[in-house]
Amino acid sequence: MSQQITIIGGGISGLSSACYLAKEGMVVRILEKNAQLGGRMNLLEDSGFKFDMGPSWYWMPEVFEDFFKDFGKHTSDYYELIKLDPSYQIIWDNETWDIYADRDKLGNFFEKHEKGAKQALNEFLDDAKVKYEIGMKKMVHKPGRNILEFADYQTIKAGIKLDIFKSVSKLIRKKFKNPKIVQALEFPVLFLGAMPNDIPALYTLMNHADLDLGTFYPKGGMYQVSRAMEQLAIELGVEVHTNQNVKEIHFENNKATEIVTDTNTFSTDELLVSMDYHAFEQHILPPQYRTYTEKYWDQRVLAPSSFLYYLGVDKKIPNLQHHNLFFDEDLNRHAEKIYSDIGWPEKPAFYVNCTSKTDKTAAPEGKENLMILIPTPPGYHENEKKTAEILLDQVISRMEKIAGEKFRDQISVKHQMTGKDFIREYNSYKGNAYGLANVLKQTAFLKPKMTSKKVANLTYTGHLTVPGPGVPPAIISGKIAAKLITSK
Numbered sequence: 001m002s003q004q005i006t007i008i009g010g011g012i013s014g015l016s017s018a019c020y021l022a023k024e025g026m027v028v029r030i031l032e033k034n035a036q037l038g039g040r041m042n043l044l045e046d047s048g049f050k051f052d053m054g055p056s057w058y059w060m061p062e063v064f065e066d067f068f069k070d071f072g073k074h075t076s077d078y079y080e081l082i083k084l085d086p087s088y089q090i091i092w093d094n095e096t097w098d099i100y101a102d103r104d105k106l107g108n109f110f111e112k113h114e115k116g117a118k119q120a121l122n123e124f125l126d127d128a129k130v131k132y133e134i135g136m137k138k139m140v141h142k143p144g145r146n147i148l149e150f151a152d153y154q155t156i157k158a159g160i161k162l163d164i165f166k167s168v169s170k171l172i173r174k175k176f177k178n179p180k181i182v183q184a185l186e187f188p189v190l191f192l193g194a195m196p197n198d199i200p201a202l203y204t205l206m207n208h209a210d211l212d213l214g215t216f217y218p219k220g221g222m223y224q225v226s227r228a229m230e231q232l233a234i235e236l237g238v239e240v241h242t243n244q245n246v247k248e249i250h251f252e253n254n255k256a257t258e259i260v261t262d263t264n265t266f267s268t269d270e271l272l273v274s275m276d277y278h279a280f281e282q283h284i285l286p287p288q289y290r291t292y293t294e295k296y297w298d299q300r301v302l303a304p305s306s307f308l309y310y311l312g313v314d315k316k317i318p319n320l321q322h323h324n325l326f327f328d329e330d331l332n333r334h335a336e337k338i339y340s341d342i343g344w345p346e347k348p349a350f351y352v353n354c355t356s357k358t359d360k361t362a363a364p365e366g367k368e369n370l371m372i373l374i375p376t377p378p379g380y381h382e383n384e385k386k387t388a389e390i391l392l393d394q395v396i397s398r399m400e401k402i403a404g405e406k407f408r409d410q411i412s413v414k415h416q417m418t419g420k421d422f423i424r425e426y427n428s429y430k431g432n433a434y435g436l437a438n439v440l441k442q443t444a445f446l447k448p449k450m451t452s453k454k455v456a457n458l459t460y461t462g463h464l465t466v467p468g469p470g471v472p473p474a475i476i477s478g479k480i481a482a483k484l485i486t487s488k
């Protein structure tokens with residue numbers, strides 16, 4: 001008889017695993033706490049406005065394509081991709097830069113600001129491409145069980161080129177002096193949850209993803225991706241149960257045998273946990289079955305939490321693009337508030353996503369949908385809601401300055417999300433938005449393990465384990481976990 005597997009959590013990693021496991025003939029069931037699948041890749045609709053609540057940058061398109069190809073499909077069977085050009089804009093206090101989707105054009109633009117920068121950019125991106133290829137071929141798809149996975153001759157030879165002991169910041173500053181070019185090139189690693197001087201230079205591979213591979217947008221919004229993965233899972237026979245908050249596990253002979261939710265009990269042969277690793281271990285598993293202690297978790301470096309605002313505006317806003325980075329205040333001071341001198345940023349850097357610039361279906365005609373993101377320290381919640389309101393007022397003023405006109409009185413739809421909401425919605429550890437930071441001591445085999453040391457039929461996936469934060473890594477994480485289970 002086929003094996004029954006239960007997946008707790010229907011986010012991207014859970015959906016990815018579900019598809020691979022069903023393809024291998026297992027009987028797959030997803031138990032998701034919320035009403036919809038997709039996890040953080042969530043959709044909010046209000047009064048004709050559509051908001052992608054979490055991820056908004058579609059990078060590394062080949063990871064998505066490879067996923068669907070594994071099932072004889074293409075992304076184009078499910079959604080239409082638009083390549084953005086400019087990919088995004090960066091707003092400083094005295095000027096705004098378009099970041100072109102064309103290396104040559106961007107190189108010419110950089111050259112105007114720093115002599116020799118075009119050639120330096122070409123050399124830098126050629127090196128980033130090598131890192132990307134080695135990273136994707138030799139490292140990212142490994143389960144990170146131990147260092148020996150990386151000990152074959154080819155991987156060690158390739159690894160020497162990865163500069164894992166140098167920081168991203170050091171590598172970039174060696175090549176470029178203009179502070180705006182430096183900031184523009186350091187931006188992509190902010191996705192990895194730490195500052196560029198704490199992230200190993202291997203991750204300039206993100207610059208290849210950004211500047212060579214490009215920034216895409218699935219028409220209809222990022223949520224099209226989780227819808228597509230859900231549709232594929234259902235086509236493959238996966239059984240989906242939403243509104244199932246898992247509370248308890250029953251065991252026999254060190255094996256998980258029953259999964260208890262608010263309303264049901266499900267029996268299982270194998271268990272895959274794609275919900276927040278910490279929340280499952282520390283709040284659902286009994287102590288004798290935990291691999292890690294609370295102290296271990298507390299010592300992890302988490303990616304930031306966020307204040308998020310979803311605003312429907314009853315007018316068009318000039319000078320905004322699809323993706324907008326507001327670096328018009330001191331980024332380093334903001335970073336200190338997240339990582340060292342913990343507290344609320346006074347003048348935060350922030351990001352604005354306005355998909356109605358590209359997609360007519362995202363907002364009613366003549367209107368804009370805005371998603372504003374301010375990174376905040378994980379685990380810090382003092383006066384959270386009140387501070388979020390104060391900061392929103394400030395960032396709207398800064399946006400109005402760029403737009404050259406007011407729009408605050410035309411905001412007809414407003415929703416807010418803070419760290420506490422991340423905990424409530426997704427059981428997110430310390431309200432983190434996108435998992436564990438990719439600092440050296442948390443890279444590859446140094447991350448929380450995918451295989452439980454204490455429970456024979458328990459495996460983990462998702463952005464608190466291998467390979468790390470982001471949607472493409474979550475897809476890959478799901479694939480690795482499925483392989484671990486089917487190769488048992």
Ligand SMILES: Cc1cc2nc3c(=O)[nH]c(=O)nc-3n(C[C@H](O)[C@H](O)[C@H](O)COP(=O)(O)OP(=O)(O)OC[C@H]3O[C@@H](n4cnc5c(N)ncnc54)[C@H](O)[C@@H]3O)c2cc1C
Pocket residue numbers: 008009010011012013014031032033034037038039040041053054055056057058059244245246247274275276279306308373425426427433434435461462463464468469470471472474
């Ligand atoms: C604001 C924001 C912006 C981001 N921007 C980007 C971006 O632009 N590009 C990018 O690539 N990535 C981005 N990310 C990161 C990316 O969204 C995540 O890394 C990825 O979606 C994580 O997927 P996951 O499956 O690991 O976890 P999750 O999405 O958290 O899925 C876990 C699921 O488990 C469920 N669950 C929790 N507890 C239980 C329980 N007790 N019982 C049952 N189910 C439970 C949750 O409801 C959730 O659906 C962003 C994230 C956020 C929050």
